[in-house]
Amino acid sequence: MEEKNNLDKGAQEEVLEEAVDSVEEDLASQENLATEEASESRKGEKPSFLQRFQSTLIDQIFVGALSLILLYIFDGIIGLLGFRVSDKLGMYLVAYVLLSIIYPPIIESTKFGNTIGKKASDIITVRMK
Structure with missing residues (x-):
């Protein structure tokens, strides 16, 4: 009976070590994927200069219009x-200055995840965990 408990404990420790190794590997891969707040296009490649410029221009037009309305x-x-x-x-x-400062962090921290310009330019923001 005592031998069976030792085998069970050994098997439990082995399963636990495998689980810990798996979690460590997952964390390491997540750190590699999200090195900062990286923007990527939907195709998995980095967005081009024109995509970034387009998204910034759209966001600034939106902030300008919102500032005028306010x-x-x-x-x-x-x-x-x-x-x-x-x-x-x-x-x-x-x-305009105040909205330009607070608009991106507020929108990106909500369930929307991206600003209007990034959505229109097909850029996604990857969050760090």
């Missing part, structure tokens, strides 16, 4: 209180 919404709200935005260009630039 400026007019803000101007309308404070207009109800009897005030107005006197320097619309300055306020637009402030909104």
Whole structure:
């Protein structure tokens, strides 16, 4: 009976070692695949300069339009209180810079995973774990 328990323990230790080795190999392969936040096209190759430029241009147009919309919404709200935005260009630039900074991290951290420009340019963002 004692011999059977020793065999079972030996087999259990062997299975445990194999599982640990398998997990270590998986972690090593994941580290190699996600070295930073790597962007790849859907075909598995790195996106070209034109794809990256296109995605950035689309994102900047989107951020610019969103900034303009937010400026007019803000101007309308404070207009109800009897005030107005006197320097619309300055306020637009402030909104544009702030949205340019916060837009990509917020969108990429949500379930969408990619910005509008990256989706349109067929670029995927690989997350590090």
